[in-house]
Amino acid sequence: VAALVDAAVQTWASLPARAPRVHCLTNTVAQPLTANLLLAAGARVSLATHAAEVADMVRTADALLINLGTLDAERVAAVPVALDAVAGHRTPVVLDPVFVEFSALRRDLAQRVQSREGVLIRGNAREMAALRSGCEGRHTWVTTGAIDRVERPGQPVITVSNGHPLMGAVTAVGCATTALIAALCALTDDHGVAALAGLLAACIAAERAAARADGPGDFAMRWIDAVARLDGATIQAHARVALIPD
Amino acid sequence: VAALVDAAVQTWASLPARAPRVHCLTNTVAQPLTANLLLAAGARVSLATHAAEVADMVRTADALLINLGTLDAERVAAVPVALDAVAGHRTPVVLDPVFVEFSALRRDLAQRVQSREGVLIRGNAREMAALRSGCEGRHTWVTTGAIDRVERPGQPVITVSNGHPLMGAVTAVGCATTALIAALCALTDDHGVAALAGLLAACIAAERAAARADGPGDFAMRWIDAVARLDGATIQAHARVALIPD
Amino acid sequence: VAALVDAAVQTWASLPARAPRVHCLTNTVAQPLTANLLLAAGARVSLATHAAEVADMVRTADALLINLGTLDAERVAAVPVALDAVAGHRTPVVLDPVFVEFSALRRDLAQRVQSREGVLIRGNAREMAALRSGCEGRHTWVTTGAIDRVERPGQPVITVSNGHPLMGAVTAVGCATTALIAALCALTDDHGVAALAGLLAACIAAERAAARADGPGDFAMRWIDAVARLDGATIQAHARVALIPD
Numbered sequence: 001v002a003a004l005v006d007a008a009v010q011t012w013a014s015l016p017a018r019a020p021r022v023h024c025l026t027n028t029v030a031q032p033l034t035a036n037l038l039l040a041a042g043a044r045v046s047l048a049t050h051a052a053e054v055a056d057m058v059r060t061a062d063a064l065l066i067n068l069g070t071l072d073a074e075r076v077a078a079v080p081v082a083l084d085a086v087a088g089h090r091t092p093v094v095l096d097p098v099f100v101e102f103s104a105l106r107r108d109l110a111q112r113v114q115s116r117e118g119v120l121i122r123g124n125a126r127e128m129a130a131l132r133s134g135c136e137g138r139h140t141w142v143t144t145g146a147i148d149r150v151e152r153p154g155q156p157v158i159t160v161s162n163g164h165p166l167m168g169a170v171t172a173v174g175c176a177t178t179a180l181i182a183a184l185c186a187l188t189d190d191h192g193v194a195a196l197a198g199l200l201a202a203c204i205a206a207e208r209a210a211a212r213a214d215g216p217g218d219f220a221m222r223w224i225d226a227v228a229r230l231d232g233a234t235i236q237a238h239a240r241v242a243l244i245p246d
Numbered sequence: 247v248a249a250l251v252d253a254a255v256q257t258w259a260s261l262p263a264r265a266p267r268v269h270c271l272t273n274t275v276a277q278p279l280t281a282n283l284l285l286a287a288g289a290r291v292s293l294a295t296h297a298a299e300v301a302d303m304v305r306t307a308d309a310l311l312i313n314l315g316t317l318d319a320e321r322v323a324a325v326p327v328a329l330d331a332v333a334g335h336r337t338p339v340v341l342d343p344v345f346v347e348f349s350a351l352r353r354d355l356a357q358r359v360q361s362r363e364g365v366l367i368r369g370n371a372r373e374m375a376a377l378r379s380g381c382e383g384r385h386t387w388v389t390t391g392a393i394d395r396v397e398r399p400g401q402p403v404i405t406v407s408n409g410h411p412l413m414g415a416v417t418a419v420g421c422a423t424t425a426l427i428a429a430l431c432a433l434t435d436d437h438g439v440a441a442l443a444g445l446l447a448a449c450i451a452a453e454r455a456a457a458r459a460d461g462p463g464d465f466a467m468r469w470i471d472a473v474a475r476l477d478g479a480t481i482q483a484h485a486r487v488a489l490i491p492d
Numbered sequence: 493v494a495a496l497v498d499a500a501v502q503t504w505a506s507l508p509a510r511a512p513r514v515h516c517l518t519n520t521v522a523q524p525l526t527a528n529l530l531l532a533a534g535a536r537v538s539l540a541t542h543a544a545e546v547a548d549m550v551r552t553a554d555a556l557l558i559n560l561g562t563l564d565a566e567r568v569a570a571v572p573v574a575l576d577a578v579a580g581h582r583t584p585v586v587l588d589p590v591f592v593e594f595s596a597l598r599r600d601l602a603q604r605v606q607s608r609e610g611v612l613i614r615g616n617a618r619e620m621a622a623l624r625s626g627c628e629g630r631h632t633w634v635t636t637g638a639i640d641r642v643e644r645p646g647q648p649v650i651t652v653s654n655g656h657p658l659m660g661a662v663t664a665v666g667c668a669t670t671a672l673i674a675a676l677c678a679l680t681d682d683h684g685v686a687a688l689a690g691l692l693a694a695c696i697a698a699e700r701a702a703a704r705a706d707g708p709g710d711f712a713m714r715w716i717d718a719v720a721r722l723d724g725a726t727i728q729a730h731a732r733v734a735l736i737p738d
Contacts, residue, residue, distance in 0.1 A: 103298065
């Protein structure tokens with residue numbers, strides 16, 4: 001565990017210097033918080049979906065986030081274009097299967113993303129249950145809840161017990177956290193380490209924000225502030241991480 | 247009046263336990279505040295507009311909100327699909343006719359919504375004037391301003407004198423309030439009581455938020471915080487409600 | 493310089509009484525902050541993009557903002573419609589060429605806007621470099637950065653040294669500032685004065701907001717609050733403006 005946390009802390013600390021750009025095909029509700037979280041962490045963001053420019057912007061991005069919330073026809077069309085743009089490239093691809101259990105449209109898009117090797121998928125327990133079906137071994141599965149779980153092919157499950165209930169009381173906190181994980185995936189080939197770094201940063205910042213927040217209204221901005229000033233030593237000191245044999 | 251306020255307070259108090267899901271066909275500017283207000287009040291939210299999934303999501307929702315702000319072709323197309331999905335069902339339908347006085351597109355969509363029986367319509371005085379034309383008696387009309395008015399078929403007009411001018415100085419506060427009323431309509435067949443509960447909650451929370459706010463910038467988050475901690479006793483103690491014979 | 497600052501202060505002070513409406517064809521990420529900044533300054537905002545209503549809303553607006561961020565097909569189509577709606581009218585047109593260096597789609601749209609006489613263009617150094625090509629003399633160019641520059645046809649360059657690094661750490665602050673400049677362009681024919689007024693208001697408010705902010709999370713709301721209470725005397729007292737011969 002200590003080595004994993006060390007690696008996560010180092011990845012987090014290297015983010016501002018590397019300043020990866022995450023291309024986010026994400027829902028309109030989550031766009032402002034997602035952009036501000038990435039900027040606060042030292043990453044960069046682009047959000048274009050138009051057919052005439054999405055391929056170029058994805059090809060030059062350091063990571064690709066695909067979020068299935070509030071789909072419109074243009075974003076639906078952009079998903080395969082974006083996947084084609086990174087085909088044959090090592091660009092990390094991260095999927096947030098928002099409400100995938102509700103619609104065939106989202107399931108089909110999720111399957112399209114999952115047909116790529118080595119995707120990282122972050123969702124809640126219901127969303128993850130709707131997606132799993134025999135291809136678990138090829139991807140990294142990050143299931144968030146009271147205790148977060150990171151499952152990597154053939155390795156022990158990582159659990160993170162940090163966080164705060166206010167994270168579930170504010171829209172887009174989960175979506176933004178997935179984008180942060182995508183930024184970290186650009187810095188290390190080990191998706192488990194990237195997921196751990198993103199979860200620890202988001203959850204420990206949430207604990208600090210919640211301690212000062214009046215409620216869900218001011219929580220989000222305090223969370224961004226806490227991420228902006230979160231250093232590796234703070235993560236080291238507060239991380240509650242365990243390993244469960246596979 | 248006392249019985250009405252009692253009923254409104256009870257409806258408000260039952261919201262977290264019932265956790266109704268409001269499907270919001272609403273404008274992109276209002277989406278974040280609307281989602282966060284609903285979550286703060288204990289309701290749930292879905293926002294899909296895509297033709298392939300909107301009918302399913304509306305059919306399983308507890309209330310339907312239709313907001314005419316910043317229309318795009320996809321949301322325009324979603325409105326009749328959503329109305330068809332609730333045809334023959336008792337799902338409450340709530341209309342927010344943003345800027346309806348400005349465009350024939352919005353007037354036509356509003357008329358389509360108004361052709362359903364028993365819709366609740368929430369707008370400002372200009373928007374309401376643009377909509378009324380002989381069908382007043384079938385719907386519940388909620389006109390917000392310095393004094394809010396709730397007009398129900400054949401019953402005395404309810405007025406609410408709570409609130410604060412900052413509510414009109416921040417984008418989407420009115421839109422989000424309409425969504426809150428939609429959530430409450432899922433809990434009682436009496437749209438007047440639901441409207442009263444939503445107006446009292448939004449306006450009394452606004453009074454408390456404004457007392458602490460520096461201005462329009464921090465008002466919205468303080469409003470969300472105040473809604474999250476608003477209990478029935480506080481509403482009872484602060485409600486300024488009157489009845490005007492029809 | 494003193495006369496320029498005086499004119500800018502007077503323009504700023506007249507904003508609430510005139511309450512110009514800016515029609516903003518702007519990206520979804522920037523919409524909430526843009527709307528709230530305009531409201532805080534005393535202006536009004538409309539955001540429609542649908543083909544059936546955009547021309548009417550633009551024709552009756554006091555200024556037109558065209559922002560190239562997160563384009564979708566509907567907004568791409570709305571740009572020429574909006575430009576046609578103001579052809580032959582004196583409605584000020586302001587362009588924010590977000591990420592124009594990244595895509596041909598954005599360059600083409602920008603050129604379409606630039607074919608109008610006397611547009612005000614506000615961008616960062618990279619965006620401006622991608623746009624300039626022989627037609628500098630016809631437009632007002634506002635390049636923002638550590639020091640902002642306002643370049644008007646045949647006149648000395650105005651520089652503004654106010655501002656704070658947090659302005660670049662939060663999404664949509666630049667986009668919203670451009671919208672504020674558009675509102676001020678509705679109040680004076682001198683685009684240089686309007687740009688100066690908008691830059692001074694945005695930058696001096698940012699200095700005051702940053703002095704109280706914990707980080708990028710709460711900066712945006714404190715910035716809105718600071719704009720809402722910014723008076724002419726404060727701008728006069730804090731303005732750091734210089735002229736550079738052309």
